[in-house]
Amino acid sequence: MHAYRTHTCAALRKSDEGKTVKLSGWIHRKRDHGGVLFIDLRDTHGLTQCVVDQDSPLLAEIEKWRPESVITVEGRVKPRHAGTENAKMATGDIEVYIDKATLQSAADVLPLQVAEPDGAGEDVRLKYRFLDLRREGMHSRVRLRNNVISSMRRRMWDKGFQEFNTPIMTASSPEGARDYLVPSRLHPGKFYALPQAPQQFKQLLMVAGFDRYFQIAPCFRDEDGRADRLAEFYQLDVEMSFVTQEEIFATMSPVVGGIFEEFNAWTGTQHRVEWLPNMSWHEAMLTYGSDKPDLRNPLVICDVTEVFKRDDVEFKAFKNIIASGGVVRAIRCPKVAEQPRSFFDKLNAWAQGEGAPGLGYIKWDPLPNVSKGETIPSGSDSNPGGPIAKFLSDEALSELRKIADIKSGDAVFFVCDKEEKAAKFAGRARDKICDDLPEGHASAREKGVYKLFWVVDFPMYEMDEKTGKVDFSHNPFSMPQGGLDALNGPDPLAIRAMQYDCVCNGYELCSGGIRNHRPEIMERAFALAGYDKAVLEKKFGGMLNAFRFGAPPHGGCAFGIDRIVMLLANEPNLREVYAFVMNGAYEDPMMGAPSEPSEQQLKDLHLKTVMPVKMQDEKKRA
C-alpha cells in the first residue's frame, strides 16, 4: 500500500464500501463524544469523515491531536448508519473507520482559525499566510487564479501566439513609474532595473520577426500601493505585427470576454457578459467623468456651461468660475426628484468632505395633474426646486431641460470648475449618487453583469497646468494618429494617439497601442514633449537602433490579470487573489522582507546606505 494515501479526501463513495484505504491530510474538525470521535480529514480536494470508537485502543491517543495537524489514517470504508448521512458533503454517504493512524506533523495552537472564518486582520493573515491559504476562500481564489491563467494560455496558443520569457534583470525603461533597482557586483555603481513591463523586449521580438507574442509577465513598479495596486503584479502581455487597432480588439476581445464567460459563475451568481461599442476618450471624460467608467451606472453627464452663461441666470458662484475659463457639468439623474431631502443633503456634505464647495442641484417635482414621464419643454409639468433653481429664469430652465434631456421627476446635480477638474469630480459624484440610491431604483447600479468596452483615441499629449509644459499623457511608444503630419500640426494637445484601454465595470483591465516603429516620427514625438535626440537615444537607444534595421508595424496590449480575477471573485482587494503578497507598506511579515543586508553583501555590491535623518535620530535614541 502507498505510504500516505490510496485516495484523496474527496474520492470515496458508497461504491467503495468494504475497501481498506489510506488517507492523509489535515484535521479540519474534531467532534469528540467521549465514546466516539469524528475527524473531518481535509486535503486540497475535499473532506472525509473518519471515525474511532471506544473499541479502538487508538481513541485515547487521537483525542489529543489538535486541529490542523497532519495525519495519515488507514481504515475501512463503511456506509454511514441510516439517517446520519450528510448531503452537504460529497463523501457524505460513507465514513472511514480508523484501524491505524499516524501523526505526521503536530500543529501548535493556531493564530487564526482555518475551519471557521474568524475575521482575522490582514496583518495576522499575511504573517501566517500558509494557514490563511488553507482556508476555503483563499484556497479556492488561488485555484481560480491558476485556472484563469491556464485558460488564458490555452486561448492565446489556440490563436497562434507563443509564450516568450523576457529578462527580469534588465535596463531601466522610463515608463513613468519608479524602478526597482538591483545593484551590480561586477560593475560598481551600476544597477539593473526590474521591468515595469516587458514593453521594449516584446517590441524587439516583433522586430525579430516573431509576429504573435504573449507572456504571463511579472511587472514591478515602485509606487505606493492601493487596494487594487501592488509593487509586483502580473499581466497578460501581448504584441502582434502587421495589425490594425481593430484586429487587436477582434483578437483580444474573445480572449478576455471568454475568460469572463468561462469563470463568471465562480462567485455563485451567473453574470451576463456584455460588449458595448468603443468609446472615445473624449466622450468617456465628458459623459462619464472618467477614462474607465463603470457603465453599470446609468447616470450620464453633460455640459451645461451655456445655460449658466445666459444673462437671465444670476448664479454668481458659477459665473465667476466660467469667466476664468471654467465649465459647468450636469449629472442627470432620472426619477431622483422624489428622494427625501436627506438624500440631497448627504451628497452635499460628501462633496464638501471632498473639498468641493458643495453639490448644487435642481429637481423637477411632478405637478399632481401631469402624468409621470410626460415631457412639456416649458417645464409646466413640474415644479423646479432645490437651492439653485431660483437663480434661473423660466427660459434658462427650459434650455437646461432641453440640453440635459430632463423629464418631470428627474434631478440634476451641478459641478463647476476648470474643465479637467470638473469632469473628474462630476465622474466621482456620478458614482456616489448612484451608490446612494436605494436598491432597485431606476438609476441604481445594475447587477449581475460584466460591461466591457474599449476606450479609444487617447490624447497623445497633455499640458501640466502649473508649468504649462507639454508631456506624453500616456506612454511614449504609441503612434500618433496621422503620423508625422499630425506632429507637425499647430496644436500638440489636439493629437490623438493609437492608444486604447479595455474597461470593465469601472476597472481598467488592459492598456495598449499601435506602436511608433518609425525613428523619425519618434524623434519628432519626443521633441514635442521637450526631449532632445540625446535623451531619446539614452532611454530607448536599444529599441530605436533596432527600428533602423527593418521593423514591422506592430501593436499590442497588456491585461492586468489580478484585476480580472478580482472581478471574477468579486473581491475589492488585490491581496485576496494572490497566494503571497506584501502588505500596504510593501513588507512581507512572513518572510521578513525587505531586510538589511550584511556588511559583506554591501561591500560586495560597493554600496553604503545613508539613512533618512529621521531614522538616524531614532537609532541614536535607541
Place this chain on the structure above:
RNA sequence: GCGGGCGUAGUUCAGUUGGUUAGAACGCAUCCCUGUCACGGAUGAGGUCGCGGGUUCAAGUCCCGUCGCUCGCGCCA
C-alpha cells in the same frame, strides 16, 4: 509626502459621565458524554488596554507626542 479610520486576551470585538477585581464569543487546557457534522455540557488558564509623557485623589476612557495596521489623496496604467 498628506488626510480619514482603527489599535483592549491567541483571534474577533464590547467597555456608559474618568470611579471597586477590565468583559463576551471563538480558540486553548482539564473533566463528562457512543452518532456528530459549527456536536453538547462543566470547570479553568490566558491582559504592560500599542508605546512614551501629561492632567487628576483616580485614566482602557481626557490631553500631547510617537509607533503600527488599514483605506484614500498625491504618485502610478
